Amino acid sequence: MNEIVVLSGKGGTGKTSITASLAILAGNDAVIADCDVDAADMHLLLLPDPGRTFEFYSGELAVIDQDLCTFCRKCADVCRFHAILFIENHYQVSDLDCEGCGYCEKVCPAKAITLIEKKSGNVSISKTRIGNTLVHARLDIGAENSGKLVARVKHEAKSIAESENKQLIIVDGSPGIGCPVVSALAGASYVILVTEPTMSGIHDLKRVYAIINKFSIKAGCIINKYDLNTEKTAEIKSFLSEMKIELLADIPFDNNFTRAMIDGKTIVEIQSPLKPLVEDLWKKIKEQLKIKIQ
DSSP states (O other), X not given: OEEEEEEOSSTTSSHHHHHHHHHHHHGGGEEEEEOOTTSOOTHHHHOOOOOEEEEEEEEEEEEEOTTTOOOOOHHHHHOTTOOEEEETTEEEEOTTTOOOOOHHHHHOTTOXXXXXXXXXXXXXXXXXXXXXXXXXXXXXXXXXXXXXXXXXXXXXXXXXXXXXXXXXXXXXXXXXXXXXXXXXXXXXXXXXEEEOSSHHHHHHHHHHHHHHHHHTOOEEEEEETGGGOHHHHHHHHHHHHHHTOEEEEEEOOOTHHHHHHHTTOOGGGSOOTHHHHHHHHHHHHHHHHTOOOO
């Protein structure tokens, strides 16, 4: 089984639009995983059905039993996160501030505090408008452990691919270089980097590649909107050559990208000069990974 992870060092490079295009071209031969759990938007282009959704729990949360609490204040005094507040004549825990460290539970003489599993988000398994399976998730407001949620999304996608005998998983990763990106890279066969010819685009491309290199995963790169700054494009190509990263495609700026998104479609579903470019890109990726699908 091959697992393609699409990353960009920064947001706004066109990463999700390109990933959605690859999902359309792969069709029912691939399982799609949206691992940008902090700001998931793959569903806007692939329009999945409601599917099956279940809650994701990670970490712990302190809860105070008001019947047992003696108002000794020891819990509030030891909480370095200031998560225990005295409101309306009783102590209560702020869900957003509690880190689940358990110190308050240990110092409570009345044993009024317990730790419970903390809900961090939701995971959904759906069918897209073209019939392939999309595993996607949404992190709750203020919740942490997005890396663990990404790992759960990938686990579900892999289980589905194995049970349905699919040979490909396409992963839309988070922008940046944080924990969700590291989690998305685990088990990857190939990484597609999407960048743009700007100072921040080059800077963040180098940062994310440094992480990929630690994993010893082969990578290729797409320069999106390459014609907006030919000097920066040349700088990117110099870096790719130095690092022996394959240049997969130069994609010019085209308002058809925006027009397709407004229509809820990908660039490969409308008449555009970019369509054959992305189709050739998909063909190149399949040849790179020796994937024999349409």
